[in-house]
Amino acid sequence: xxxxxxxxxxxxxxxxxxxxxxxxxxxxxxxxxxxxxxxxxxxxxxxxxxxxxxxxxxxxxxxxxxxxxxxxxxxxxxxxxxxxxxxxxxxxxxxxxxxxxxxxxxxxxxxxxxxxxxxxxxxxxxxxxxxxxxxxxxxxx
Numbered sequence: 001x002x003x004x005x006x007x008x009x010x011x012x013x014x015x016x017x018x019x020x021x022x023x024x025x026x027x028x029x030x031x032x033x034x035x036x037x038x039x040x041x042x043x044x045x046x047x048x049x050x051x052x053x054x055x056x057x058x059x060x061x062x063x064x065x066x067x068x069x070x071x072x073x074x075x076x077x078x079x080x081x082x083x084x085x086x087x088x089x090x091x092x093x094x095x096x097x098x099x100x101x102x103x104x105x106x107x108x109x110x111x112x113x114x115x116x117x118x119x120x121x122x123x124x125x126x127x128x129x130x131x132x133x134x135x136x137x138x139x140x141x
Contacts, residue, residue: 028085029109036138038118044136048109052080056089056105062120062132070130072120074103085109098125105136112140 035045038060046056056077063069079089091103100122107116114137121131 028083028111029081029114030112030140033141034109034114034138035141036114036136038134038136040134042134044118044138046077046114046138048081048114048140052078053087053089053107053109054078058103058105058118058136060118060120060132060134062101062130064124064128064130066126066128068124068128068130070099070101070124072101072103074105074118077105079105081109093122099123101130107136114138 029048031048031050033045033047035043038044038058040060042059042061044056044058046053056074056079058074058077060072061069062072074089074091077089077091079087081087086108087106089105091101091105093100093102101120102122103118103120105116105118107114115135117133117135119131119133121129124130
């Protein structure tokens, strides 16, 4: 075999290998609608895209220091995913809100499943501190 033929075969092999690697990264999770629940049996849902999650919705209840509790709902969140299917979405209070709740949703998508945690903390309308954390899991619909 000539040097030119060996080089051509090596380049062709590298192109095939690169194609396989790209396909395996892109196939880490399936795109589409995911729905599930939190450890409090509340809803979580989102749409998985090729490089992120969109329309992330969740509901959770967090306890406060004075014994009260707040229902927290996050809507329309989005975040990019890394090459391992991991993401972090942050929710902050709306302008003019009388509460200071901040939520962080962390997750990992793999094949047709997703799982992670939601942590929320802040102060309620009366200034009392509140904080809570839940686990979540979801399946592709």
